[in-house]
Amino acid sequence: MGDPTYSPPDPAELPEPVTPAGREGLAALLAHPERAVVALDFDGTLAPIVPDPEQARAHPDAVPALAALAPRVRSVAVVTGRPAGVAVRYGGFAGVPGLDRLVVLGHYGAERWDAVTGTVRAAAPHPGVAAVRAELPGFLDAIGAWRGTWIEEKGRAVAVHTRRAQDPEAAFEALREPLAELADRHGLIVEPGRLVLELRPPGMDKGVALAAYLREVGAESVLYAGDDLGDLPAFGAVEKLRSDGVAGLLVCSGSAEVKELAGRADLVVDGPPGVVRLLSSIAAQLA
Template sequence: MVSSLPHPTTAAGRDGLAALLARPGKAVVALDFDGTLAEIVPDPERARAHPGAVPALAALAPHVASVAVVTGRPAGVAVRYGGFAGVPGLEHLVVLGHYGAERWDAVTGTVRAAAPHPGVATVRAELPGFLDRIGAWPGTWIEEKGRALAVHTRRADDPEGAFEALKGPLGDLAAAHGLVLEPGRLVLELRPPGMDKGLALAAYLHETGAASVLYAGDDLGDIPAYTAVEKLRSEGLPGVLVCSAAESAAVPDLAERADLTVAGPAALVDFLAALARAIEEKAEEQSD
């Protein structure tokens, strides 16, 4: 293992990384987008993948079974903001958008999607008036996500206070229309049930026949993916869980379960590049 490749702090993580390096062609590397490949920014429409992300992924992807971006964003948006289309080396990249409800395959350049949940359209129409009636407009704003809606409190005078005050009312609104409320970092997302990163990841790993998995995320929405990897590890499939966040900004529920923590997207990009080099070096050693 090259010295620049960070070592997981847990035995399960070390076993997972060793399995990935031993048989990279049977490994899936799965990554969240916002906060993992892209910095968190006040306006999500301005989020873009770290400049080093595409080169690092293009170096890594040819050595593994698949690279998958698993995100709550629409798949097409993640492709545009990531700059993933038409990149040599990323011909078999997959983007599982809207927590798996949409899928973009680089090999075809097309998006496949399930039918939308009717509750989203109803909430879309009601949400502005709802926020106005409960006096929640100052500093809050709605993000349109196609198959989901998100209310952000990052710009409020008291972001945490606004977040806590909105959880209950938005949870009731979501439930009234057959949706669920998913909290994140100063964002509350209303989306259909049965959509989460754990379900999307587990289904994709089964489809690919992966022999090991690495998953990296940064927020509460990544916990189902962590849970899926932990379940698969208990069944004999090695895996590595990476938390992308500076120690001071890490989501405790995620960081405590991670095998390895890196200091945000720039450090994650360095890790992916180091992983690609480690795989290449191991292949060279075996060929000598």
């Protein structure tokens, strides 16, 4: 449930992208919303980052903002490394009026939840994930990295968090190479994030998932918002699509922890509250 005092912002509050390509992307979305896809990361974009990932929940006004915007565009897609069902549950997306065209691409596109059916479709899991899952606790203990680290079970991937360590950044950097070697032995790759290293199968990332979905629905413009290193492939996909004639707006959900996206973004907003305000402003502009 959103804040009962919440009301959509004045359309005049719509921020202006700082780049010509971003301004073109926003203009295309506003001119022909029925041809546009709004795609968003979950953690750090729709949901604030919290010490325990299992406690992450969408910003209280995220669902009202999405429900106001979704009927006016071709589709809204949540693109996340989380299992699709988990993102749906933590986001509160199921059964919401106005979100019948919402799609969640989970595990970087290996899973897909469609609001219209309420079901998840998934590819077969990679055997290396089960092997790493079994080996990882002893592996961290053997290299002296158990204290302060935390393993997150993600179904088709497994992640090691360092946010609770005495020196989170130092622990993160110290684990990069050992975890990369462990992942490689089992045919996996390591995806770095905000004080987290995720071991997952190769061949899928947010850019691949996003590009495939945009082709599927025939989008002519796209807004993509993200906050983390894992969103760089999606940024790259939108940049490539721009050269192919698809208008795009890249939004960085700002963070002091990850600055790489801001330099490539057309628009930087103040974390999930800023993303919610942007979505609400676009919906108000289209009303």
